[in-house]
Amino acid sequence: MNKRFEDTSNSSPGVADHAAGTDEDWSLIEIAQKGDTRAYDALVTRHRNKIFAMIRNMTHHEADAWDLSQEVFIKAWHALPRFESKAKFSTWLYRIAHNVVYDWNRKRKIISAGELNEEIFNSERIHSGSMTTPATSDEPDQVMVHGELRVKIEQALGKLSEEHREVVLLKDVQGLSYKEIADVMETTLGTVMSRLFYARQKLQTLLKDEYENR
Secondary structure (H helix, E strand, C coil), X not given: CCCCCCCCCCCCHHHHHHHHCCCCHHHHHHHHCCCXXXXXXXXXXXXXXXXXXXXXXXXXXXXXXXXXXXXXXXXXXXXXXXXCCCCCHHHHHHHHHHHHHHHXXXXXXXXXXXXXXXXXXCCCCCCCCCCCCCCCCCCHHHHHHHHHHHHHHHHHHHCCCHHHHHHHHHHHHCCCCHHHHHHHHCCCHHHHHHHHHHHHHHHHHHHHHHHHCC
């Protein structure tokens, strides 16, 4: 676990077979909880793209997103012996990612002494390996339209509060259920639905204003 998302392509056949399945998290978890790092690396391989994409969209900092994703999986490794079947492994990882990003944001705010950090509004391109990277057409004009739309959406997301941005990403990008989001954010279903409603309204307003001001 010392390397950044270590390549597990040379893992044993047993671990590779586990990783190929769609519902084999539990088998891998049972092996990893006994200290098998190959099984855990297979779990990392299965979930790292979604965790990275989630953190990248929350922070808008690609380099930091890699480091924070690594921190998530290190924390998950240390906490794995205590993991139980009360939630899906992916939901558990999102909860850890939620806490890691909030800690990161809190430290940044302390360092900046309350000054607005304009970097949060930057519209860097999403990493090519990100699960949220939109598919592009072979037509140059279509590529340009999709790229412009993505930038506008990223900029609009950056203007939401942390809670509203996260709930939109968890629901509309990662596809979690309301209950899973409530578990990740450690809040109630009502709060999740309320945040999502107001976040979507705010996004619509921001994107509409952007379109009308063109």
